Amino acid sequence: xxxxxxxxxxxxxxxxxxxxxxxxxxxxxxxxxxxxxxxxxxxxxxxxxxxxxxxxxxxxxxxxxxxx
Amino acid sequence: xxxxxxxxxxxxxxxxxxxxxxxxxxxxxxxxxxxxxxxxxxxxxxxxxxxxxxxxxxxxxxxxxxxxxxxxxxxxxxxxxxxxxxxxxxxxxxxxxxxxxxxxxxxxxxxxxxxxxxxxxxxxxxxxxxxxxxxxxxxxxxxxxxxxxxxxxxxxxxxxxxxxxxxxxxxxxxxxxxxxxxxxxxxxxxxxxxxxxxxxxxxxxxx
Numbered sequence: 001x002x003x004x005x006x007x008x009x010x011x012x013x014x015x016x017x018x019x020x021x022x023x024x025x026x027x028x029x030x031x032x033x034x035x036x037x038x039x040x041x042x043x044x045x046x047x048x049x050x051x052x053x054x055x056x057x058x059x060x061x062x063x064x065x066x067x068x
Numbered sequence: 069x070x071x072x073x074x075x076x077x078x079x080x081x082x083x084x085x086x087x088x089x090x091x092x093x094x095x096x097x098x099x100x101x102x103x104x105x106x107x108x109x110x111x112x113x114x115x116x117x118x119x120x121x122x123x124x125x126x127x128x129x130x131x132x133x134x135x136x137x138x139x140x141x142x143x144x145x146x147x148x149x150x151x152x153x154x155x156x157x158x159x160x161x162x163x164x165x166x167x168x169x170x171x172x173x174x175x176x177x178x179x180x181x182x183x184x185x186x187x188x189x190x191x192x193x194x195x196x197x198x199x200x201x202x203x204x205x206x207x208x209x210x211x212x213x214x215x216x217x218x219x220x221x222x223x224x225x226x227x228x229x230x231x232x233x234x235x236x237x238x239x240x241x242x243x244x245x246x247x248x249x250x251x252x253x254x255x256x257x258x259x260x261x262x263x264x265x266x267x268x269x270x271x272x273x274x275x
Contacts, residue, residue, distance in 0.1 A: 003256055040138070040141065058155075
C-alpha cells in the first residue's frame with residue numbers, strides 16, 4: 001500500500017472522528033457546557049465536510065500515482 | 069568497505085511488487101500494530117473489569133481524570149494537519165520540487181514539536197505536579213503508558229524527519245527517486261503514529 005492509499009484511509013478515519021467529535025461536543029453543550037463546546041462542535045462538522053472535499057481534491061491531484 | 073548498493077530501493081522487487089524499503093516499513097508497522105493492539109486490549113479489559121463506584125478501585129469519570137478534551141482535541145488537529153503536510157512533502161518531491169517538499173517537511177517537524185510541547189507543558193507537567201502520577205490509579209498508569217509510548221514514537225518521527233532535512237538531504241542530489249521513496253516510508257510511519265493518536269484521543273478523552 002502506497003502513502004497515497006494510506007492517506008486516503010487516514011482521511012476517512014479522521015472524517016469519522018470529526019463527525020463523532022461534533023456529536024460529542026454538541027451533546028456536551030446541550031448538557032450544560034459553555035459556548036466553546038458549541039463552537040468546537042460546529043467546527044468539527046465543518047471539518048468533516050472539509051476532509052471529504054480535501055479527500056476528493058487529493059485523489060484528483062495524485063491521479064497518476066499508484067495505490068501499491 | 070563494500071560500496072555495493074542495496075537492491076530494489078527504487079524499482080519494485082519482482083516478488084513483492086513494491087520496493088524493499090516500503091516492504092520493510094510495512095513489516096515494521098505490523099509489529100507496531102501488535103504492540104499498540106496489546107496495550108489497547110489491556111486498556112479495554114481493565115476498564116471493563118473495573119468495579120462500579122463507590123468502590124475506591126472504580127474507573128474514574130471525566131471530572132476525576134482532569135483530562136481536558138479541548139487540549140487533546142487541539143493536539144489531534146495538530147497531528148492531522150501534520151499528516152497532510154507530510155503527504156504534501158512526498159507529493160512535491162514526486163513532482164520534482166525539492167524546495168517545496170523541504171518546506172512541507174519543516175512544517176511537519178514543527179507541528180510534531182508543537183504536539184510534544186503542548187503534551188508536556190499543558191498535560192504531563194500540571195498532572196504530575198497535581199499528584200496524578202502513574203501509581204495513582206490503573207487509569208493513570210495506562211494513560212501514561214499509552215500516551216508516553218505514543219509520544220516517544222512522535223519524537224522518533226521527528227528524528228527521522230530531522231535527518232532528511234539535514235544530512236539525509238544530500239541523497240536528493242545523488243538519487244532523487246531514492247530520496248522520495250525514503251520520504252514515502254517516513255510518511256507511512258508518520259501516518260501510523262497519527263492514526264494511533266486518532267484512536268487514543270476518543271478512548272482516553274471522550275469515552
